[in-house]
Amino acid sequence: MSGDDKYILVAQIGGAFGVKGEVKITAYTADAQALKAYSPLLDAKGQPALTIISARPDKHGLVAKVKELATKEEADAARGRKLYIHRDQLPEPDEDEFYLTDLVGLEGRDADDKVIGKVKSVQNFGADDMLEITPAEGGPTWYLPFTKAATPEIKPAEGWLRIIRPVETSERDAD
Incomplete structure (x- = not known):
C-alpha cells in the first residue's frame, strides 16, 4: 500500500x-x-x-x-x-488499548532505553502474534513473541515499546 x-x-x-x-x-x-x-x-x-x-x-x-x-x-x-x-x-481504542497495526513503526527499546530496533510488522503464523523487528544496527529482521514477558511496556502514543529479547540457545550454552 x-x-x-x-x-x-x-x-x-x-x-x-x-x-x-x-x-x-x-x-x-x-x-x-x-x-x-x-x-x-x-x-x-x-x-x-x-x-x-x-x-x-x-x-x-x-x-x-x-x-x-x-x-x-x-x-x-x-x-x-x-x-x-x-x-x-475503526473506533478509537480505550485507554491502555491499541490495535496491533499501531505497533508497526514503534521503536523497540531494551531495559536501558537503548533503541535496538523498530517494529516492521506483526505476523501470526498460526500460533501467537510475533513482532518482526528491524535491527537498529542493520542486518536481517528477527521475530519476537508478542507476550507480556517479551514486551512488558507498550507506549504507542510515545512511539516505543520495551523489548526483552529471549536468550538465544547458544548464549545459554556459553554460560
Missing part, C-alpha cells in the same frame, strides 16, 4: 458459497458482522473492491451476497483477495 493512508487488513475472500454467486469471507475482526458496516471494503491499492449487499454469519466470518461478484466462477476467481479498510474507520 502506498500513500499516507494507513490501511487495515480486515478480511479475505474465501471463494464461492453455493452456485448463486454468494462468497465466503474470512473475517479478521472481532465481530465478523462489523464488515457490513465497513462496506465497501478496499483492495490493496485502497480502491473499492467489495460491497456487501447482505450477509449471514459463518464459522470463519460471513457468507455474503456482494455487488461485484455475481457468479460462482467470479467468486472462485476472487479467492484469496485481501480486503482492507482505512484505519480511521
